[in-house]
Amino acid sequence: xxxxxxxxxxxxxxxxxxxxxxxxxxxxxxxxxxxxxxxxxxxxxxxxxxxxxxxxxxxxxxxxxxxxxxxxxxxxxxxxxxxxxxxxxxxxxxxxxxxxxxxxxxxxxxxxxxxxxxxxxxxxxxxxxxxxxxxxxxxxxxxxxxxxxxxxxxxxxxxxxxxxxxxxxxxxxxxxxxxxxxxxxxxxxxxxxxxxxxxxxxxxxxxxxxxxxxxxxxxxxxxxxxxxxxxxxxxxxxxxxxxxxxxxxxxxxxxxxxxxxxxxxxxxxxxxxxxxxxxxxxxxxxxxxxxxxxxxxxxxxxxxxxxxxxxxxxxxxxxxxxxxxxxxxxxxxxxxxxxxxxxxxxxxxxxxxxxxxxxxxxxxxxxxxxxxxxxxxxxxxxxxxxxxxxxxxxxxxxxxxxxxxxxxxxxxxxxxxxxxxxxxxxxxxxxxxxxxxxxxxxxxxxxxxxxxxxxxxxxxxxxxxxxxxxxxxxxxxxxxxxxxxxxxxxxxxxxxxxxxxxxxxxxxxxxxxxxxxxxxxxxxxxxxxxxxxxxxxxxxxxxxxxxxxxxxxxxxxxxxxxxxxxxxxxxxxxxxxxxxxxxxxxxxxxxxxxxxxxxxxxxxxxxxxxxxxxxxxxxxxxxxxxxxxxxxxxxxxxxxxxxxxxxxxxxxxxxxxxxxxxxxxxxxxxxxxxxxxxxxxxxxxxxxxxxxxxxxxxxxxxxxxxxxxxxxxxxxxxxxxxxxxxxxxxxxxxxxxxxxxxxxxxxxxxxxxxxxxxxxxxxxxxxxxxxxxxxxxxxxxxxxxxxxxxxxxxxxxxxxxxxxx
Numbered sequence: 001x002x003x004x005x006x007x008x009x010x011x012x013x014x015x016x017x018x019x020x021x022x023x024x025x026x027x028x029x030x031x032x033x034x035x036x037x038x039x040x041x042x043x044x045x046x047x048x049x050x051x052x053x054x055x056x057x058x059x060x061x062x063x064x065x066x067x068x069x070x071x072x073x074x075x076x077x078x079x080x081x082x083x084x085x086x087x088x089x090x091x092x093x094x095x096x097x098x099x100x101x102x103x104x105x106x107x108x109x110x111x112x113x114x115x116x117x118x119x120x121x122x123x124x125x126x127x128x129x130x131x132x133x134x135x136x137x138x139x140x141x142x143x144x145x146x147x148x149x150x151x152x153x154x155x156x157x158x159x160x161x162x163x164x165x166x167x168x169x170x171x172x173x174x175x176x177x178x179x180x181x182x183x184x185x186x187x188x189x190x191x192x193x194x195x196x197x198x199x200x201x202x203x204x205x206x207x208x209x210x211x212x213x214x215x216x217x218x219x220x221x222x223x224x225x226x227x228x229x230x231x232x233x234x235x236x237x238x239x240x241x242x243x244x245x246x247x248x249x250x251x252x253x254x255x256x257x258x259x260x261x262x263x264x265x266x267x268x269x270x271x272x273x274x275x276x277x278x279x280x281x282x283x284x285x286x287x288x289x290x291x292x293x294x295x296x297x298x299x300x301x302x303x304x305x306x307x308x309x310x311x312x313x314x315x316x317x318x319x320x321x322x323x324x325x326x327x328x329x330x331x332x333x334x335x336x337x338x339x340x341x342x343x344x345x346x347x348x349x350x351x352x353x354x355x356x357x358x359x360x361x362x363x364x365x366x367x368x369x370x371x372x373x374x375x376x377x378x379x380x381x382x383x384x385x386x387x388x389x390x391x392x393x394x395x396x397x398x399x400x401x402x403x404x405x406x407x408x409x410x411x412x413x414x415x416x417x418x419x420x421x422x423x424x425x426x427x428x429x430x431x432x433x434x435x436x437x438x439x440x441x442x443x444x445x446x447x448x449x450x451x452x453x454x455x456x457x458x459x460x461x462x463x464x465x466x467x468x469x470x471x472x473x474x475x476x477x478x479x480x481x482x483x484x485x486x487x488x489x490x491x492x493x494x495x496x497x498x499x500x501x502x503x504x505x506x507x508x509x510x511x512x513x514x515x516x517x518x519x520x521x522x523x524x525x526x527x528x529x530x531x532x533x534x535x536x537x538x539x540x541x542x543x544x545x546x547x548x549x550x551x552x553x554x555x556x557x558x559x560x561x562x563x564x565x566x567x568x569x570x571x572x573x574x575x576x577x578x579x580x581x582x583x584x585x586x587x588x589x590x591x592x593x594x595x596x597x598x599x600x601x602x603x604x605x606x607x608x609x610x611x612x613x614x615x616x617x618x619x620x621x622x623x624x625x626x627x628x629x630x631x632x633x634x635x636x637x638x639x640x641x642x643x644x645x646x647x648x649x650x651x652x653x654x655x656x657x658x659x660x661x662x663x664x665x666x667x668x669x670x671x672x673x674x675x676x677x678x679x680x681x682x683x684x685x686x687x688x689x690x691x692x693x694x695x696x697x698x699x700x701x702x703x704x705x706x707x708x709x710x711x712x713x714x715x716x717x718x719x720x721x722x723x724x725x726x727x728x729x730x731x732x733x734x735x736x737x738x739x740x741x742x743x744x745x746x747x748x749x750x751x752x753x754x755x756x757x758x759x760x761x762x763x764x765x766x767x768x769x770x771x772x773x774x775x776x777x778x779x780x781x782x783x784x785x786x787x788x789x790x791x792x793x794x795x796x797x798x799x800x801x802x803x804x805x
Contacts, residue, residue, distance in 0.1 A: 004754055006726070006746040008739055013500040013730055017487040017531075020466065024480045024528050030471035035071040036464045037455025037505050045072070048447030049079050049421065054392065055446050057422040059372070061431040062451025065508030068425050069326075069369070076324045076367040076423065083322035086365025089416060090114070091311035091352050092267060095274050101311070101352035103414045106261050109317035114264060115310035117257070118271075121250050122308045125275065129282040132246045133239070153227045160220045164213050168206075171217070178221070180213040182206050243279040247272055271308060278304070303351070311353045313416075314361050322366030327359040330375045335359050336384055337396040339411055355396050355413050360388060363420045372426025372434075385422070389444050393417050454502040457494060461503055465490060472511055478518040484531035485517065492538055495730040498698060513537050545584035552579070552588055557710055561648055563589055564677035565708045565717055571595060571669035573759065574680035575646070575661035576700035576719070577653075587696060587703030589680050591647040592658060594665035598778045599641025603628070603666070614654025624662055626687035627752075631768070632775055639782040640775060642666055657694035659685040660720075663752055664759050671770035673760045679747075680704040681720040681755055689752040693724040698731055705735050705744055713738065718745030720755055 022028060035042055041060070048058040060068045088111030090104040106114065161171050169180040170189065182190045195203065251272040258264040275282070281304050316323065327334060337358035341350040359368055375381050380399055388394040393415040424445065431448065434441040455461050466486050473480060481489070492513060496504035504510065516537035521529040555561040563574065575592045578585060603625045613621075621644065629638060644662050646653050660683035668675045682700050684692040701719045708717040721729075726748060738744035749755050753764035760767055 004720075004747040004749060004758060006729075006739075006748050008736070010726060011729055011731060011736055011739060011746070013491065013494065014733075015462075015487045015490045015494075017483040019462075020483045020486060021463075022466070023483055025466065025470040025473055025486065026480045028467050028470035030467065030474050035067055035074075036468055037461055037503065038067070038071070038451055041068075041449040041451045042071075042075075044447055044449040045075055048449070049075070051447070055389075055443055057389065057445045058424070058447045058449055059431055059434075059445045060423060060425045060449045060451065061428045063427065063453050063506065065506040066451040066453060067505065067507050068451050069371075072369050072423050072425060073324065073326060076369065080322035080324050080366050081320065083366065085319055085321060086316050086323065088112070088312065088316050089314035089357070089361060089364070091313050091355050091413060093307040093309075093352055094414075095270050095307070098307075099411055101355065101411060101413045103313075103416055104263055104267065106264060108319065110258070110261065110264075111310065111312045112315060112317055114258065115312050117254055118308055118310050121254065122305055124250065125247060126282055126305075128246050128250075129243060129279065132242050133283055150231075153224050156220060156223050156227070160216065164216075167209055167213065169210065169213050171213075178217050180210050180217070182210065239279055240276055243276045243282075244272075247275050274307070281305070306351050306353060309353050311355055313355065313357045314364065316365075323363055324367045324369070325359045325363040326369040328371070328374075330359070330370050330381055331378050332380050332384065332399045333358065335370075335381055336388070336394060337361060339396060339398055339413070350411060352411060352413070355411065358396075360385075360394055360418065360420070361416055364416070364418055365420065367421050367423060369423045369425065372424045372430045375424065376430070386440050386444060388418060389422065390440070392419065451505070453505055454497040454499065455505055457490075457501050457503045462490060465493065465503055468507070468510075469514060472514050476511075476515060476518075478514060479521055479526070479529050481514075481517075481529045481534075482531065485529045485534045488531040488534040489513065491730070492534070495698070498695070498728045498730060500730055501727055513541070516541060542584065545581060546586065548579065548581045549584075549586040549588070553706065553710065556588075556707055563591055563707060565711050566714060567677050568674035569677055570672055570674050571665055572677070573661050573665040573668070573675045574677060574704070575658040576680050576682040576704060577658075578655075578696035578699050578703075585696065585699050587699035587701070589704045589707055590649065590658075592644065592661050592665050593647055594642060594644045594662065594669045596640060596642040596666065596669040596774075598639060598781055600639065600782075601641040602638065604641065604643040616656050617654045617658070620656030620659040620684065621662065623656070623685065623687050624659055624666070627663065627685065627689055628666075630687060631689070632772060636779055638775065639778040640670075642669065655694075656684045657682050657696075657700075659683070660691060660749075660752060660755055664755055667756065667767060667771055668760060670774045671760075671767050672774070673762060673767060673770060675759050676761065678708075678714065678717040679720060679745075679759060680718075681759065683720070683722045683749070683755070685752055691722045691724075691749050691751060691755070693722045693728070697721055697725045697728050701729075701746065702732055702735055705738065708744065709738075713743040715743050716745070718747060720747040720749055720758060723748040723750045 041062070045058060045060070048056055060072060062068050085108050087105040088108055090106060090111050091101045092104055094100050094102045164171055164180060165183070165187070168182055170183050170187070171178055172181050182195070184190055184194075195206070198206075251268050255265050255268050258268070333356075335358045337356050337360075339350055340354040340356060341348040342354070343349075359370075375385070395415045396413050398410075422445075428450075434445075469481060469486055469489060472478070489510065490503065493504045493510060494500055494502060496506060496509060513534065517529050517534045520536045520540070521533040524530075524533060526533060552561065556563055564572075565574070571594045573592050574589045576587055577590045578587050603621060624644075628640075632638065644666060646658075661681045663685060664675060664681065667673075680700075682694055682697065684694050686692060701721070704717075704719050708714075729746075735744065739746060747758055749758070756762075756764045756767050
């Protein structure tokens with residue numbers, strides 16, 4: 001048995017601070033922008049950023065705390081600094097289709113200048129245009145036009161009235177318009193009574209003549225209206241000429257200023273034409289409201305001038321290189337923008353200046369970083385983002401517009417073309433869900449950057465790890481760490497990975513210990529954080545979370561949970577379990593028992609029968625059955641029924657690390673050889689009896705050690721582990737000291753026979769022989785039972801035949 005013991009020299013994993021090239025972290029350089037131990041992910045991210053084609057967006061997959069978000073920001077900012085500064089994006093009024101605002105793109109910074117200039121010229125024109133129409137030149141030309149057309153109108157009317165009088169009629173205005181009225185020889189209107197006294201012939205003549213004159217009135221009025229229209233056209237032309245004389249110099253000045261942007265020049269030309277066409281809006285701007293209706297009219301006039309404003313949708317004037325947007329709250333409106341509204345006279349109104357941009361627009365020409373979980377849990381966001389990336393454009397519309405039962409009239413802004421790279425950050429689980437169940441995902445996110453949770457514990461990574469510690473110290477304002485404290489942090493990092501050849505890349509947990517070590521160092525009045533402060537921080541963090549562990553230990557101490565750590569028992573063994581309590585993991589032994597007897601049912605997994613067994617544990621029991629069949633049932637089938645149970649287990653069992661323990665307990669029951677209770681065992685096993693590595697080996701060993709320590713260490717107690725788990729041993733110093741002093745023992749095995757020799761204290765072949773004898777005995781008893789049953793059946797048949805005769 002001594003040959004299976006693990007020597008203390010194979011357990012020492014503590015990093016020697018003498019291997020570090022510094023005394024304190026003050027001598028180190030920070031590496032805020034560098035990522036440690038993630039070469040694969042870094043290469044993938046770098047390649048994805050260099051591909052400028054459609055669909056080469058990036059998904060950064062990895063567990064929380066591995067530095068994905070920080071590295072994404074640093075890398076994108078570094079890449080963005082080398083890229084071209086994107087243009088400003090503007091929304092302007094569409095003079096031909098007001099409900100469809102237009103998009104304009106101008107050089108960065110030009111958008112703000114144009115916005116300010118347009119506000120200034122509108123204010124200027126509101127003052128200059130009314131002043132221009134108050135001048136003598138305008139009044140004189142206006143009078144000339146009126147003097148030119150008024151006589152024409154008067155002459156036409158006068159000639160018509162004279163013609164009517166010659167025919168015995170005069171023309172009067174009435175509520176129905178102009179009407180002919182018959183007159184007598186004196187030129188006075190004929191009364192109704194005088195008309196009734198006339199003979200029928202004369203009345204008929206007057207009616208006929210009246211009708212003719214009435215028809216001529218319509219023609220005359222058309223002539224007069226035509227004359228007035230000519231006058232109005234002349235006046236409008238005059239107003240347009242005056243307006244152009246005021247507007248054109250101002251617009252031309254702006255066009256000269258923005259001559260490098262043909263889009264702005266064309267827009268200003270449209271502005272000039274619209275101002276001239278709506279010159280009355282500027283002339284009436286100074287009218288004071290006399291009543292509420294007039295106030296509403298003035299409000300409408302004020303809204304009219306909004307059309308000349310510039311909606312600076314995306315302002316890149318202060319952007320250096322390409323933009324990098326990290327959207328930490330990816331709601332629909334935050335990502336894709338919205339159309340705002342305001343309450344006015346009991347209704348909600350909007351206009352193109354209320355179109356607001358989202359992160360997608362702001363990131364155009366650069367990078368958008370978003371957390372996958374946050375994106376997927378916000379309604380409509382994922383589908384809208386996919387549509388934008390597929391079409392490479394995005395339309396600003398309020399959420400749910402397409403789902404309204406009755407469409408409402410609103411703005412339909414022009415689509416904004418997009419050219420950006422989206423970086424999604426999430427867990428591998430989310431990545432594979434999207435990859436397998438969303439057919440468009442693989443077409444849009446062709447680059448996967450996989451972040452590992454561990455890295456090699458080599459010289460290069462150790463140096464980078466120390467530099468990382470230095471960078472955290474600088475960023476968080478912590479005390480400097482001694483070389484011994486950094487060495488303790490290296491050991492803690494390896495402990496997180498459960499592998500002495502690895503370092504953890506879960507930097508959030510490392511940062512927590514660094515900060516807490518600084519606090520404990522303050523309590524100890526240290527100028528530099530020491531290794532003891534680091535150890536104190538680790539111990540206290542465990543203590544804050546180990547209430548459940550202490551409660552279980554208390555149940556063991558009070559014999560409420562039955563465990564033996566001395567003596568021997570047939571069919572009973574100490575297995576090892578791992579408990580997860582939030583962020584804290586600990587191990588505790590579990591009593592496993594096996595009973596065997598004659599039967600045909602094979603191995604019964606009591607946990608499975610009670611529906612408390614997980615799938616992996618059930619698989620382990622089936623493997624055990626396969627091992628038994630392969631080992632003992634070459635010549636005849638097994639005549640065996642055996643039950644295996646985790647005693648006092650009420651929360652379910654899963655995992656296959658108890659397979660070795662279950663085999664030993666079962667063979668002990670069959671061979672009737674007692675099992676040592678002072679040794680616990682953990683290990684998975686295949687059908688050929690080869691022992692396989694398991695997880696949580698450190699917690700399991702420490703859990704059994706604490707139970708033995710509480711009941712009293714005898715020097716005979718220990719734990720058996722798979723040999724393939726040796727590199728995973730990162731045991732607490734208290735356990736290492738007990739092993740070195742001979743108070744506690746560790747064993748490693750490669751085959752189940754070695755476990756049998758240790759636990760049953762006999763040669764494996766002797767144990768197998770005893771098992772075979774028992775199985776043969778069961779087989780013989782079963783054969784005798786079958787013979788007895790057959791004899792009874794034959795006798796029963798004979799008796800039946802005799803009765804029939």
